[in-house]
Amino acid sequence: xxxxxxxxxxxxxxxxxxxxxxxxxxxxxxxxxxxxxxxxxxxxxxxxxxxxxxxxxxxxxxxxxxxxxxxxxxxxxxxxxxxxxxxxxxxxxxxxxxxxxxxxxxxxxxxxxxxxxxxxxxxxxxxxxxxxxxxxxxxxxxxxxxxxxxxxxxxxxxxxxxxxxxxxxxxxxxxxxxxxxxxxxxxxxxxxxxxxxxxxxxxxxxxxxxxxxxxxxxxxxxxxxxxxxxxxxxxxxxxxxxxxxxxxxxxxxxxxxxxxxxxxxxxxxxxxxxxxxxxxxxxxxxxxxxxxxxxxxxxxxxxxxxxxxxxxxxxxxxxxxxxxxxxxxxxxxxxxxxxxxxxxxxxxxxxxxxxxxxxxxxxxxxxxxxxxxxxxxxxxxxxxxxxxxxxxxxxxxxxxxxxxxxxxxxxxxxxxxxxxxxxxxxxxxxxxxxxxxxxxxxxxxxxxxxxxxxxxxxxxxxxxxxxxxxxxxxxxxxxxxxxxxxxxxxxxxxxx
Amino acid sequence: xxxxxxxxxxxxxxxxxxxxxxxxxxxxxxxxxxxxxxxxxxxxxxxxxxxxxxxxxxxxxxxxxxxxxxxxxxxxxxxxxxxxxxxxxxxxxxxxxxxxxxxxxxxxxxxxxxxxxxxxxx
Numbered sequence: 001x002x003x004x005x006x007x008x009x010x011x012x013x014x015x016x017x018x019x020x021x022x023x024x025x026x027x028x029x030x031x032x033x034x035x036x037x038x039x040x041x042x043x044x045x046x047x048x049x050x051x052x053x054x055x056x057x058x059x060x061x062x063x064x065x066x067x068x069x070x071x072x073x074x075x076x077x078x079x080x081x082x083x084x085x086x087x088x089x090x091x092x093x094x095x096x097x098x099x100x101x102x103x104x105x106x107x108x109x110x111x112x113x114x115x116x117x118x119x120x121x122x123x124x125x126x127x128x129x130x131x132x133x134x135x136x137x138x139x140x141x142x143x144x145x146x147x148x149x150x151x152x153x154x155x156x157x158x159x160x161x162x163x164x165x166x167x168x169x170x171x172x173x174x175x176x177x178x179x180x181x182x183x184x185x186x187x188x189x190x191x192x193x194x195x196x197x198x199x200x201x202x203x204x205x206x207x208x209x210x211x212x213x214x215x216x217x218x219x220x221x222x223x224x225x226x227x228x229x230x231x232x233x234x235x236x237x238x239x240x241x242x243x244x245x246x247x248x249x250x251x252x253x254x255x256x257x258x259x260x261x262x263x264x265x266x267x268x269x270x271x272x273x274x275x276x277x278x279x280x281x282x283x284x285x286x287x288x289x290x291x292x293x294x295x296x297x298x299x300x301x302x303x304x305x306x307x308x309x310x311x312x313x314x315x316x317x318x319x320x321x322x323x324x325x326x327x328x329x330x331x332x333x334x335x336x337x338x339x340x341x342x343x344x345x346x347x348x349x350x351x352x353x354x355x356x357x358x359x360x361x362x363x364x365x366x367x368x369x370x371x372x373x374x375x376x377x378x379x380x381x382x383x384x385x386x387x388x389x390x391x392x393x394x395x396x397x398x399x400x401x402x403x404x405x406x407x408x409x410x411x412x413x414x415x416x417x418x419x420x421x422x423x424x425x426x427x428x429x430x431x432x433x434x435x436x437x438x439x440x441x442x443x444x445x446x447x448x449x450x451x452x453x454x455x456x457x458x459x460x461x462x463x464x465x466x467x468x469x470x471x472x473x474x475x476x477x478x479x480x481x482x483x484x485x486x487x488x489x490x491x492x493x494x495x496x
Numbered sequence: 497x498x499x500x501x502x503x504x505x506x507x508x509x510x511x512x513x514x515x516x517x518x519x520x521x522x523x524x525x526x527x528x529x530x531x532x533x534x535x536x537x538x539x540x541x542x543x544x545x546x547x548x549x550x551x552x553x554x555x556x557x558x559x560x561x562x563x564x565x566x567x568x569x570x571x572x573x574x575x576x577x578x579x580x581x582x583x584x585x586x587x588x589x590x591x592x593x594x595x596x597x598x599x600x601x602x603x604x605x606x607x608x609x610x611x612x613x614x615x616x617x618x
Contacts, residue, residue: 135579142586149593153600158617160600167594168521171534178583179514179541185576186548 006050007062007075010085011127011140013042018119025112033100036115040093043122047082047089054082055487061132070192074132079491080266084129084258084337091250091341091469092122095349098465099243101458102352106241107154114151118247121147125255134181134267135191137259138174141223145170148252151244152236162235169232173222176215183212193267201269210276216263217278224256226282226319227289230312234296237308242352245304249311250345254337257318261333264322270496274325283323287418289316294425298432303351303361306429307344310388313422314340320415321403327496328406331488336399338483339387339476343396346384346469353377353458353466358449365449366436374457378437380470385430387473390423395476402484506547513540527601527608531594538587542580549576 002009017039025032053060059078063069077085096118103114124144131137149170153163185191187208188199203209218229225233233253237245260282264273273279293313300306314336321333354361357374371378387394390401400419407415443449457463476483501508517540520533549572555563557574564570602608605616 135582139582139586142590146589146593149597153597157604160597160604161613161617164527164594164597164601167590167597168530168534171590171594172518172521172537174586175538175541179544182541182545182548185545 003049003053004060005062006046006053007060007077007130008064010043010046010050010089011123011130013039013046014119014123014126017042018116018123021116021119022112025115029112032112032115036096036100036119037093039119040089040096040122043089043126044086044093047086047126050077051082051086051487053077054079055490069132070190070195073136074192074194075130076132076193077130079487080258080262080334081129083334083487083491084255085126087338087341088122088125088129088251088255091345092118092125092247094465094469095247095250095345098349098352098462099247101462102246102356103241103243105356106243110154114154114243117147117150120144121151121247121251123147125251128255129258132193133191134184134193134196138178138181141174141177141256141259144252144255145174145223148248151248152240154244155241156239158235159239159241162232162239166232166236169222169229173219173229176219176222178219180212180215180217180219183208183215187212193262197267197269200267201272210278213263213268213276214278217260217282220256220260220263221282221285221319224253224260224315224319225312226285226315227292227312228285230289230293230315233312234305234308237311238302238305242304242348242355246345246348246352249308249348250341253311253315254318254341257315257322257333257337260319261322261330265325265330265493265496270325270493279325280323282319283325283415286316286319286321286323287415289313290320290418290422291316291425294422294429298425298429301363303354303363303433304348306363306433307347307351310426310429311340311344313426314344314388316422317399317403320418321406324406324410324412324415325496326406326409327489327492328402328409330492330496331484332399332402332406334488334491335402335480335484339395339399339473342469342472342476343384343387346380346466346473347388349462349466349469350377350381350384353462356462357452357454357456357458359453360450362449363433363436366433367440367442367449368438369442370437373452373455376457376463377466380466381437382434383470383473385434387477389426389430393474393477395473395480398477398480507544510540510544510547513543525610527598527610531591531598534594535587535591538583538590542583542587545576545580545583549573 021032021035024035054077062075064073103111121144124140124147127140128137149163149167153160187203188196190196222229237249264279290313293309297306297309300309317336318333321329351361387396390397404419517533517537521530524530551572554572555570557571605613607613
């Protein structure tokens with residue numbers, strides 16, 4: 001009974017939590033964080049149940065309001081959407097568990113709105129992933145974006161301006177998506193994904209279809225910060241409060257990448273998509289982004305800004321995987337959505353830990369005293385950094401490995417060179433930080449950093465989510481063969 | 497050429513509107529003018545959907561006994577209109593959030609001019 005309703009229940013759980021949190025906050029303020037954690041945990045349970053169910057007995061579909069598709073709106077839990085929803089739910093829970101503490105410290109008095117907006121953000125993301133209707137996807141895209149604007153606008157003095165820029169760019173992206181969708185709708189007369197894919201193969205006049213797909217692609221590229229449309233991302237992520245960044249950064253861009261994946265290979269027939277120069281172009285922009293993001297990350301003196309540029313580079317990996325349009329390329333893209341969400345969330349949580357203890361995250365002020373004071377946070381950072389570079393037992397290595405295999409298969413030497421270069425550049429910018437954290441003696445006198453706000457390691461409520469994500473990287477790395485054979489390979493579309 | 501212009505004048509008008517809106521978003525220095533550009537862009541896209549739903553001689557999509565239901569060509573397509581109602585709501589909400597941000601920016605920096613903002617941020 002409950003299983004059949006899973007596709008609709010997952011976003012609904014977050015939505016109900018988002019509505020209850022302000023009420024609970026007005027009645028008994030301490031109840032709000034507990035309710036947020038309960039909502040996010042329920043989301044994780046439902047998402048994992050969905051993952052198991054889909055792996056065991058195939059896709060589930062839910063008809064909204066009892067209207068059968070293609071006329072009505074359909075929510076679909078298939079291999080890909082169940083996987084991405086599980087990633088969103090798990091990472092969302094870990095960052096929320098951490099964020100309720102950092103939000104209390106850094107933005108006192110705004111914890112309840114933060115929690116409520118986070119829940120709306122997760123509603124939007126899970127809705128985007130699960131919906132089987134292209135216009136409904138636009139609505140959920142805007143729900144998640146509006147919640148993200150609200151979350152990112154709180155923080156440093158510049159935060160509202162950076163968020164305003166993100167809002168203008170993001171709205172342009174969403175409008176382009178809507179514009180492109182108009183072409184596809186006028187050409188096919190349907191908005192249901194499965195139905196549209198079927199009808200598109202029958203359409204002879206391809207130019208309006210290509211036009212529509214290009215606009216939708218550009219819109220999503222803006223949302224996923226694909227090079228050269230990434231201009232909004234570094235400022236928006238750096239200026240926001242730690243709690244908001246660690247929630248929005250790992251998830252926001254990934255779900256936009258998921259939409260591209262869904263559009264190109266699940267809405268369109270894979271054969272159709274492979275012939276499109278648009279898909280290849282996404283791949284090459286990804287390659288450019290991989291190198292550009294890594295180079296810019298080296299130049300940043302502030303940890304959060306460095307991580308933001310590294311996100312631009314990591315989104316490039318996903319785009320490059322999409323651009324290859326081969327089974328291995330898609331495996332790499334899907335695996336990297338998972339791995340990067342875990343890695344980036346873990347790194348941003350450590351940046352939050354640093355800010356809450358030291359009051360800054362400026363790399364020139366890092367030294368050995370950090371390791372002495374916060375050994376566990378630094379260990380988590382080291383694990384995530386090594387995973388980003390691509391050291392074997394950790395998760396990050398495997399998505400790079402599949403991408404390299406896919407590049408070799410098609411003799412795409414440019415991508416292979418970009419992969420190697422970016423791994424080396426990753427090593428440069430992460431070892432620069434690790435060296436300071438572990439080896440550099442604390443300076444005396446004039447050059448000394450400001451005194452810490454509080455000595456010692458962060459409390460367990462913040463440390464546990466950080467360590468869970470870091471441990472998750474090892475587990476995902478060791479279990480990646482199982483993940484790929486049992487979850488990712490079966491989800492790939494037939495005929496790829 | 498002239499036939500094309502006369503037959504598709506609405507699309508040419510919308511293309512111009514889109515470009516004007518996009519130009520405003522990118523090139524104007526004042527943040528409120530950027531928002532005006534953004535609204536023009538969104539409106540042009542909403543109108544594009546509605547123009548696409550139009551049928552020459554089509555009636556409003558409400559059941560009419562004289563027209564019957566045998567020929568759907570006698571009514572304009574109702575679906576884009578309902579979809580665009582949602583899109584208008586989304587556009588209004590985005591505008592509301594944007595104005596909230598503008599108020600916050602003005603409180604912090606006392607200006608809405610982009611160049612001056614960059615100067616005062618330093």
